[in-house]
Amino acid sequence: MSPVAKPKPFRDLIPAPAAALISATNSEIIRVIGGDAIRTCVLDVLSGRNLRDSTEPLTRRRISALNLTLLNLFVRGLQGDRAFAANLPRQALDTLSGRASKAEKIVARWLLGLTEKGVQNVLRDSPDDLANYATQYAEVCAAVLAEYEATNGKLGSTFELKSADSRAHVEVDGLAILYLLNAIGAQTLTTRGSEKSAYGKLFEKLVLGALLTALGFVAVSPPAADRPLARMTNVFWLTTQDEKRESDATLLVGPGKGVRFDLGFIGRGNPEISLDKVTRFGNTLSVGGKTGYAATVILVDRIGEGSSIQELATELGGDIVQMSGGYWPQRVAQILHDRVGYKIPKGLAAADRVREYLEKHVPGTAELLGFVGV
Numbered sequence: 001m002s003p004v005a006k007p008k009p010f011r012d013l014i015p016a017p018a019a020a021l022i023s024a025t026n027s028e029i030i031r032v033i034g035g036d037a038i039r040t041c042v043l044d045v046l047s048g049r050n051l052r053d054s055t056e057p058l059t060r061r062r063i064s065a066l067n068l069t070l071l072n073l074f075v076r077g078l079q080g081d082r083a084f085a086a087n088l089p090r091q092a093l094d095t096l097s098g099r100a101s102k103a104e105k106i107v108a109r110w111l112l113g114l115t116e117k118g119v120q121n122v123l124r125d126s127p128d129d130l131a132n133y134a135t136q137y138a139e140v141c142a143a144v145l146a147e148y149e150a151t152n153g154k155l156g157s158t159f160e161l162k163s164a165d166s167r168a169h170v171e172v173d174g175l176a177i178l179y180l181l182n183a184i185g186a187q188t189l190t191t192r193g194s195e196k197s198a199y200g201k202l203f204e205k206l207v208l209g210a211l212l213t214a215l216g217f218v219a220v221s222p223p224a225a226d227r228p229l230a231r232m233t234n235v236f237w238l239t240t241q242d243e244k245r246e247s248d249a250t251l252l253v254g255p256g257k258g259v260r261f262d263l264g265f266i267g268r269g270n271p272e273i274s275l276d277k278v279t280r281f282g283n284t285l286s287v288g289g290k291t292g293y294a295a296t297v298i299l300v301d302r303i304g305e306g307s308s309i310q311e312l313a314t315e316l317g318g319d320i321v322q323m324s325g326g327y328w329p330q331r332v333a334q335i336l337h338d339r340v341g342y343k344i345p346k347g348l349a350a351a352d353r354v355r356e357y358l359e360k361h362v363p364g365t366a367e368l369l370g371f372v373g374v
Helices: 016-022 026-033 035-046 051-080 084-097 102-111 116-121 127-152 174-214 271-279 309-315 329-340 351-361 365-370
Strands: 156-162 167-173 235-241 246-254 257-264 284-287 290-300 318-322
Touching (some): 016 102, 026 035, 035 051, 035 351, 051 084, 051 102, 051 156, 051 167, 051 174, 084 102, 084 127, 084 174, 102 174, 116 174, 174 235, 174 246, 174 257, 174 329, 174 351, 174 365, 246 329, 318 329, 329 351
Antiparallel strands (some): 246 257
């Protein structure tokens, strides 16, 4: 690879709004969705709607915006440096090896056709392997392009940049086009993976907090191991860590009676994950030095038709509820009734009144966002 002749750093080619979009946080996701829309989305999930239906347009919007960001990066880079594409692998490697912002490093990985998982799994986070990869990446792309052009002719294009008072043309050769396409592919994989994880983690707390509040329980801070709760009845807390494993929520109905909840937007293709969640919980709960009975409730998106996982979970002392079922909170309420003596509210008894009950009892936007620290 030829040396870099003082190219513009990636930070100068990435607009600030795009940098924020590249490394979005919960706050950024909520800002994009909107607080009122968050509550509507939670109500939809509680009513059996697929979370992905609500978040897919947002994911597609982010992918499209980032694709244009990458295109803009290439056009601006080529505008000031004819050797931009030829030097790109080396510049990306230098960015990953040196001091740079999170957004710059993410873009640098994309420009090498890599996702973060690719760096971890393929390169095992080795700087030497990364350098070898960058060299091989440039060689492979050059060879593939040569094969393509030998059959199909020279590849290239021209982009026109227009503004209110100027117009410029930027020549884009085949190597730049290939690098851009590979970067778009890596970006799409990264965004889909990160959004699936981000939305899942965000809505796990939102849905559990909304569900347990609507059922009449009060959110509290997790109790210290050596300090009992001042109020030990009808309370819950989110994301705690006991000596065995993490649970997404713990419900304390009264002294000696509790329920652990685990929520995952797991589809019908992963039944073993759902069952594993049951087996990894114990049937005891220790709070403030006192030990009592703990039921287990696992919430998943779907259970495959004909699956025996619900019966197997029952044999192991737990319950699995699929959230694709209409008004599945009724099922949770019935489990709590059977396991810990919970009194089911009248509004949850009739199917035609469940949505009305949830609209009334699911907390408002501010309280919901409190569950995720926003």
